[in-house]
Amino acid sequence: MKSGKEQTTDLRWTLQKRMKEVLGRSLHIRHVDSGSCNGCDFEMNTLTNPIYDIQRFGVDFVASPRHADMLMVTGGVTRHLEEALIKTYNAASEPKMVVAIGACACSGGIFGRTYANYGGVGHIVPVYVYVPGCPPRPEAIIEGILLALDRYEELSRNRYEELSRNKGENRH
């Protein structure tokens, strides 16, 4: 059993530790606004302010998808921004971790699925983690990042096992 202080220290650096384990480097995020009301975007911006200060764990928001490992998508993908989302997704470098932030990005939220709104990022690009909330708390977004790292680890392990199995079969 760990003492209370040690536990909090562990929790404090979980994010950085997981990032080192899974990616081996820092995590850069590109924010994609696909027609949100800006509520979720503000909550994401608070991650870098002095109160949450996520940058000291090595997470940063970057200006180009080509620099990013993770796409954070807000909004329910309107018709005009569908193209932008697809282009951004294609431009992002591997691993293309997509995190859907907010009720809109998860399933259309209060706008629903209409002629102008696709009703969810999942209809357009594969999503790693859903973070519901309107808007979600910054801590919930941090949890989303942690879960996305888990998912990436899972997927890459499966891929590695598959590759090594294929190699074994070819040899026989």
Next chain:
Amino acid sequence: MFDLIRKIWRTKTVTKTELFTEAPERFRGKPIFTSNECTGCQACTTSCPAGAITLQQNDDTITVSLSYTTCIFCGICAEVCETNIIEITNEYRLATKNKNELTVSQQATLAKLLTARKEV
């Protein structure tokens, strides 16, 4: 302006002490079903602005499902429910890898309602 800076100064960096702090008590988070005494009045489904609650009525049972992916955590359903079976909690950690996990259902038997209808 100075108030704001003072507030930030006093709050300090939240993630320094704990990564996941608890939300304030009155924070509107995850709505939950506390019991299965639903009467099927449909007040929640009609007043939900996001259409997150669906009601499915079979012969003698009724199933209320709430989808957290659509819910905007406004708390109206908890206000209008006549039997108070929906309650807003301050739980906010809902992030998930599997979207199906985000739907909760509550089943209730419609015995009371059915007998009332037979009498008519």
